[in-house]
Amino acid sequence: MATSSRFVASLRRTALSPRASPCIKRIRPVTQVRWTGSTSATSEPHQPDAKGTVKGGPAPAKAVKFTSEMYPEIQRNSKFTNLSEEHVKYFKDMLGSESAVVESFSKDASEDIEPYNSDWMRKYRGHAKLVLKPATTEEVSRILKYCNDNMLAVVPQGGNTGLVGGSVPVFDEIVINLQRMDKIRSFDEVSGILVADAGVILEVADNFLAEKKHIFPLDLGAKGSCQIGGNVATNAGGLRLLRYGSLHGNVLGIEAVLPDGTVIDDLLELRKNNTGYDIKQLFIGGEGTIGIITGISILCPQRSPAVNVAYFGLESFEHAQKAFRAAKNQLSEILSAFEMMDGRTQKLLNKATGKKLPLEGEHPFYCLIETSGSNTDHDSEKLQNFLENVMETEIVSDGVVAQDQTQMGELWSCREGVSEALGHWGGVYKYDLSLPIADMYDLVNDVRDRLTEVGLVGDDDSHPVVDAVGYGHMGDANLHLNVPVRRYDKEVEKQLEPYVYEWVQKKNGSISAEHGLGITKKPYIGYSRSDTMIKLMKQIKNLYDPNGIMNPYKYI
């Protein structure tokens, strides 16, 4: 078979748009090496890969300010013990293997430790001097017990791809990284239930499932780095939520370790289980504040063999809403994603990456639709009818349909590549909000007007703000308001917060749809939750983590 020409053929397009790395990820056959697609290191200069090594150039992390300096109002809690050499020795003896401990006590290992200390957005940076990489649940349990007994604060860490600073330390917390727990434990082809360690990389899990004609019910741009344990701990939403629902429904069981070392073995493989409080739900989206997830069992749907992708240009946000309604109506069960990007994001994507956009001319809004089903003919017919309908009724002004897998990947990269491209100018203020669909885009306009009025927006270096843009999972009423900036600036922050949160509160939205709270949104939870709710949450935190060693200074 023509492997060579196939390979070259796929290179042709990628060579012409070398920065479209997400598309390469999507189409990459499972046999290839996981990291070949991640060529774009510009905006993720020090994101650790699966081995914990740093890709990209030499650590520009020096430019990232310490969180403790940026936010002097956060003070180190004096009840936590200062880490000593004795502690480090204890962990070294316990974990044995040299690769399981990274520390900058006995030697200068600050460069090795840097990737664990800061997030990929270059917004937060901690002072951790010790990183532990346990390989078993038993080791996690012993580590936590020791930390709890000695009042040592910890930060659980997965792929460290979070957007709210939840997975990096603030002060000298010990980082517990789960990358060495990367085994798939079992998969049942009849029920579609996968049981795996928390440190399995999402893309690895999905590739494994692809071989078995199943699909991981979660997909997101960072899939090549993020770990499924972290996905569950943050209740990540992503691109497939519209079709497969949230992790609260798909995760059937978890294995987790409480701060006192207790192992919760609740790795059930049952779809129905009405026996008492559903404790695992507290860990899903708990962001590592009451325990560390070490394994999950998750329900995985059958993979759809027939997938189609279309990309539209639309005149206004109104039209995007109409298109969404038409899609739900006419594509119904085969609709698997409906994504919205405003024209500005696509222009910035083009500027940052040089990627040629699929449509000629400019449109104020763009939508990406994916259908997946089991029968190509049936799906194509439905899609054709839908496309004809939206063209004839002038809901969409222009559009393209992917004719092959590579084009599918290219179209998806117009959406998936946005987040990374916006970081091109230096930084991004990101807001991840749930809002009523009809009002969703008004916020972006309001924020842009507000920033423009005070003269913060401009085309040159004297203005910190590049633009205010919006994109997101329209199907889930989830807007990503992004403000790409040339530098993080207190003045910009003052204009944005609490303005954005107040705006969302007025619309009864949520200030954190899928990104979580972390350190970024901790102070603002009151905009979306009542005092009673917050009180209940604090009670839970205190119940499971009475010493407060788990991921301190964050969440609630």
Add this chain to the structure above:
Amino acid sequence: MSGLRILVPIKRVIDYAVKPRVNRAQTAVETANVKHSMNPFDELSIEEAVRLRERKVPVSEIVAFSAGPPKSQDILRTAMAMGADRGIHVVVEDKDPQLEPLGVAKLLKKVVDEQKSNLVILGKQSIDDDAAQTGQMLAGLLNWPQATQASKVQVEGETVTVTKEVDGGVETVRAKLPMIITTDLRLNEPRYASLPNIMKAKKKPLEKKTLKDYELDAAPRLKTIKVTEPPPRKGGVKVEDVDGMISKLKELGAL
């Protein structure tokens, strides 16, 4: 001269992003329920034909042609959405004997005669058989000049100048119409089929024919005895640390 009458033969193949699998009987590659698309080199041919017209080269007609199963219609529609004016589909059912390059070339010769084409742009090879013979054979049968592996095509009046990438550099050749061109990767970047064009393409004429219409005996001369997958790549191993790696390398005799 009234303008170019371009014929672009295209083939429906397993999508190049899909990993092909051999069927159980080891007689062929599994094609059922596998994503198919237009052979990528043929996409380049269509694109080049359309670009010639856009560059104001006088083009009176672009005809897309395919011989294959009923579903080859889909790629003909795609070709028309990209800019071909009409399509001809010679239906060859999957159960019928499949065409070999010589059979295709003979068929194409008849189509060229019938359509009075004076320029045929073909992909240099199809990614499923990798034969890379059809263009050359067709040139031989027609006794026309051929320029293979084109990376640039220029047409001025009756003269066609083609740049082709060869080992160690580029070669530029020139010939008079009528002629055969086969396309290579760097020729252009095919466009997306836009929605308005997909809808227009539905109304463009698509002629359905059979091999009988061309009175062609295209019985295969070769018999496929066996199809096997390449031997699987051996997996690597992970080592814990540098010492582990060194001892592993020693064990394997690499050090």
